[in-house]
Amino acid sequence: MAEITAASVKELRERTGAGMMDCKKALSENNGDMEAAVDWLRTKGLAAAAKKAGRVAAEGLVGVAVSGNKGAVVEVNSETDFVAKNDQFQAFVRNVTEIALGTDGSVEALATAAYPTGGTVQEVLTSNIATIGENQSLRRGAVLEVNQGVVVSYVHNAAAPSLGKIGVLVALESAAPADALNALGKQLAMHIAAANPLALDESGLDQEMLARERAIAEEKASTSGKPAEIVAKMVDGAIAKFAKENALVSQLFVMDNKTKIADVVAQAGKEAGSPITLKAFVRFQLGEGIEKQESDFAAEVAAAAGI
Template sequence: MTITAAMVKELREKTGAGMMDCKSALTENGGDMEAAVDWLRTKGLAKAAKKAGRVAAEGLVGVAASGTKAAVVEVNSETDFVARNDAFQGFVLDVTKAALDGDGDVEKLAAANYPGKSGSIEDNLKDLIGTIGENMTLRRSAVVSVDAGVVASYVHNAVADGVGKIGVLVGLESTGDAEKLAAFGRQVAMHVAATNPLALSADEVDPEVADRERQVYSEQARESGKPENIIEKMVEGRMRKFYEESTLLKQAFVINPDLTVEAAVAELGKEIGAPVKLTAFVRFALGEGIEKEESDFAAEVAAATAGN
């Protein structure tokens, strides 16, 4: 039987075991998922299995920068309490530093050697799960690099140096003064943390998102009963405003709202005597996109005390 990547992924999510261990378990058991789970448990490779199904939406985002390259990672836990744990913070910092050697691929990062220890990052995460007693996941990773210039970083709601609730990277390409580039880059990173732009420029906005916006504006404009040529102009005007509000280069710079971010970049180029290009940004906000389980605390207490 062919063992697919989807099968390996499912087994990994069920057990918390490593990718190669999961593939071996499925191969040994002819693709039988339950038998593969038991095989991993027998081998002692599924020690995090009981915890792997629990929602992990808390944790920390970490950033690490080294001149022309920087990395950001998100490691999730079940509770905010764990985010204040020194061992967990140390793990996130170590993983973020290791991510500087990668390309942003989280699977490769998980399989990489853990800095200064034996075993992979994934293996050490499983050990941490066993020690702390909560489900944890290395959720995502990204890197930004430039040929010349700086990659600035910023952590919002930091609980320790380099780790917090929001992590931002901003790439600035230039041969100008690195110190001034870094200071400006940090300001832009703070701007990104505050405004959460959809993309760097209009060209980089997801076409599906842009089409959905255009459709909404078109329907709203048609309700006015105006001629089609007027409606078209109304829609284009609203789309321009949409891009001004949602793309980084066109947004009003929070540090100086009289300038767009694009204009502020041009001003910096004049100041340092060399062109500056804002090439990329990444923003990780802890837990975004994870569906959290809603609980009724009163109901839980009632259930726990029933019959007592």
């Protein structure tokens, strides 16, 4: 059996909000497997892991840029928030986001793209690491484009124009006037920043994630003592609810909390005199999915002093 360390118990507590003894038992029951322990706690109703899964742990900036019918979003990480406020770092993120408009948005394409002042993006990044004195990384990028219509960008918690902690792109395909599309796109982008949908519609939800949610729902329902056919309906209901709450078009608009996003788009199309298609969206949240190592400053000082 795997050793259950204090560090693993602490990590599980931070991820789930469950009690220390519950976390220890979860790890013991699952042979130290962290992900299995998270699921075990969720099946017992002892964790809110789904809400914690996207927690922000890394520093840096997310940048957005739009040109014509094309938009780009890029995340560049740094070790501290102090660097994110650095003019040199902000200029780099802004330039890289503009450069992304001419690429497919992939890190590979961005890294080898030419930088305005000379050299490649990767070479300038390497130079910045040396001059700023802190590790930085070009983590991810994405590009959206429409044939007719607009791509609208939005930044939440802006640190500077087009730079912040959450960056959103919304692609709307339509012959409607640009001002109407931009107004709708801004509202949708703000909704996406707040509601954090996992996919455009239910068909776009990750199948592995749905299978995991189904397994958790089955485990919960199996303890209800109800007949098998009722349990099956409970599980199907739980998955349908999960899909509805996490697919953008079926989410309730945060502006009124009663209208589905699909209906918001349809109504906007009627008012604009031309159908509007919500083609795609991208949402980058700074540090999403990255765990930051916490340090014990007192312990570090003691170790350095040989205590």
